[in-house]
Amino acid sequence: MTGLLVVLGGGLVAVGLFFLWASSGRLAESELAQIKTTEGLTTQATADEFTVVAYNIGYLSGLTNNQAVARDESLYRQNLATAIAALQTVNPDILALQEIDLNARRSFRVNQVEALAHALAYPQQAIAVNWDKRYVPFPYWPPTAHFGEILSGQAILSQFSLTTHERLVLDRVPGNPFYYNALYLDRLAQVATVQIGERSLVIINLHLEAFDAPTRRRQTEFVLQLAATYGQQQPVLLLGDFNSAVNREAEGEPRSIATMLESSTMAGAVPPDLLAQPEQLTFPSDEPQYKLDYVFYTPDSLEVLDVRVLTAAAQASDHLPVVVRLRFR
Numbered sequence: 001m002t003g004l005l006v007v008l009g010g011g012l013v014a015v016g017l018f019f020l021w022a023s024s025g026r027l028a029e030s031e032l033a034q035i036k037t038t039e040g041l042t043t044q045a046t047a048d049e050f051t052v053v054a055y056n057i058g059y060l061s062g063l064t065n066n067q068a069v070a071r072d073e074s075l076y077r078q079n080l081a082t083a084i085a086a087l088q089t090v091n092p093d094i095l096a097l098q099e100i101d102l103n104a105r106r107s108f109r110v111n112q113v114e115a116l117a118h119a120l121a122y123p124q125q126a127i128a129v130n131w132d133k134r135y136v137p138f139p140y141w142p143p144t145a146h147f148g149e150i151l152s153g154q155a156i157l158s159q160f161s162l163t164t165h166e167r168l169v170l171d172r173v174p175g176n177p178f179y180y181n182a183l184y185l186d187r188l189a190q191v192a193t194v195q196i197g198e199r200s201l202v203i204i205n206l207h208l209e210a211f212d213a214p215t216r217r218r219q220t221e222f223v224l225q226l227a228a229t230y231g232q233q234q235p236v237l238l239l240g241d242f243n244s245a246v247n248r249e250a251e252g253e254p255r256s257i258a259t260m261l262e263s264s265t266m267a268g269a270v271p272p273d274l275l276a277q278p279e280q281l282t283f284p285s286d287e288p289q290y291k292l293d294y295v296f297y298t299p300d301s302l303e304v305l306d307v308r309v310l311t312a313a314a315q316a317s318d319h320l321p322v323v324v325r326l327r328f329r
Helices: 003-022 074-087 114-118 177-183 215-233 257-261
Strands: 033-037 050-056 092-100 125-138 147-157 159-169 188-196 199-207 236-241 293-297 301-311 320-329
Touching: 003 125, 003 147, 003 177, 003 215, 033 074, 033 159, 050 236, 050 293, 092 114, 092 199, 092 236, 114 125, 114 147, 114 177, 125 159, 125 188, 147 188, 188 215, 199 215, 199 320, 215 236, 215 257, 257 293, 293 301, 293 320
Parallel strands: 050 092, 199 236
Antiparallel strands: 033 125, 050 320, 092 147, 125 147, 159 188, 188 199, 236 293, 301 320
16 A cells, blocks of 8 residues: 555656756747848838738648647648748738747647748848747647647747847636646737837737637737737737637637727728628638737827738638738828
């Protein structure tokens, strides 16, 4: 009996030590939000009009995102090439990315931010890490499908100078067990200031809660207030994956995106009555049914000239990118 207790005790200690190791990260707190420069490239000084793309790139796993399937490195190479070719057709001045890997086992340790920055010639990148774990045991079975070591986040790539950058961690789901939260990603509002000539533009890049509607509503309310506060002084773009759609009944009521659509301070690049039109849908990328990806702006300081979904991105991700062309008022 004593021997059995010793064995059980030793097993519990081993599990505890593994959990502490797996849930720890590799980066220091000061490294979780950085502005990086691509050597040999210079920033653009100004522009009369500028193009912005919001893209949940799904770590270039295509339609296999979060599925327990074996993937070959060639899938990621092909999806990277597809994404680059699609983005080159619009040459966005600012590219806001969500769910992009920086050095992760699941995507064969390619720094996808660097790959895109070099291929598309972006002089500056703001990177906000939201998932830094030594071992993530998901999908749960089989173990060969586990994500393993993760370094992932959100990024803003810019042809203009990035002058400030901040990483704000949003509310977690309060009912999740501690071990789940310890291994799960942070939901972020990534805030950067872009200098375009004599004007500065605040970009708030989002990837909101996907599974818990009350938490997503709280996060939406927070980022809307954040955007309104910045908007008192500067033009603001609030964009990214809001994980909510006007026509997705499974979300229940009220849908979190309604918070944005009812705002008196931020306007959507797509009018509310067009959000469920087939040409505006972004998810899933093969047969889109919902619009989860949005660009909102301060209408007193910015004007939208054109908006469309970039279908040329095909299934590089399970989302399609949103392209918006704007100018200052």
